[in-house]
Amino acid sequence: xxxxxxPHRFTGGALALDVANSVILxxxxxxxxxxxAVPEQFGAFAEAASELSAExxxxxxxxxxxxxxxxxxIGLREAIDAHFRHRTLHGADDHRLVAGLLGRxxxxxxxxxxxxxxxxxxxxxxxxxxxxxxxxxxxxLKICPNCEWLFxxxxxxxxxxxxxxxxxxxxxxxxxxxxKRRKEASP
Numbered sequence: 001x002x003x004x005x006x007p008h009r010f011t012g013g014a015l016a017l018d019v020a021n022s023v024i025l026x027x028x029x030x031x032x033x034x035x036x037a038v039p040e041q042f043g044a045f046a047e048a049a050s051e052l053s054a055e056x057x058x059x060x061x062x063x064x065x066x067x068x069x070x071x072x073x074i075g076l077r078e079a080i081d082a083h084f085r086h087r088t089l090h091g092a093d094d095h096r097l098v099a100g101l102l103g104r105x106x107x108x109x110x111x112x113x114x115x116x117x118x119x120x121x122x123x124x125x126x127x128x129x130x131x132x133x134x135x136x137x138x139x140x141l142k143i144c145p146n147c148e149w150l151f152x153x154x155x156x157x158x159x160x161x162x163x164x165x166x167x168x169x170x171x172x173x174x175x176x177x178x179x180k181r182r183k184e185a186s187p
Contacts, residue, residue: 005048013152016129061118
């Protein structure tokens, strides 16, 4: 299976969230798709993130995760998702942060003893997550009610509902329209 990394795939607002969002329909056992299950996607993601990520000025050129580090990267992705999803739903939990995400971040930083250029995606993702942990923007984290992706609501009045209005927002509106028409048509 091949995927295209379109601008919609980078609507999280931080590279760490875009990486967490690389699992499509995360909580739907039958339709769940891990975009990194296809090894070629590690390189494709690095190339697309260099161009499309909201943090592309922080990480202008990204290299794929090094061979042998992919499983650690997936572990980091899952720790990022678990931490920020829990924080969004239930508030901050320092014990959970220390027990989960910080350990993964530490391991990622330890694996990169130099400052490589271009920056590998796993190192850039760890830096993005650390930056987000320390940012007041964590108070603006939301979960899309359609696809359940994590995103930062940077709207002035914090009223953004969807990760991407042109995709999830339109799908939700179409679904509501369909349901309304169906109810009107039923006797």
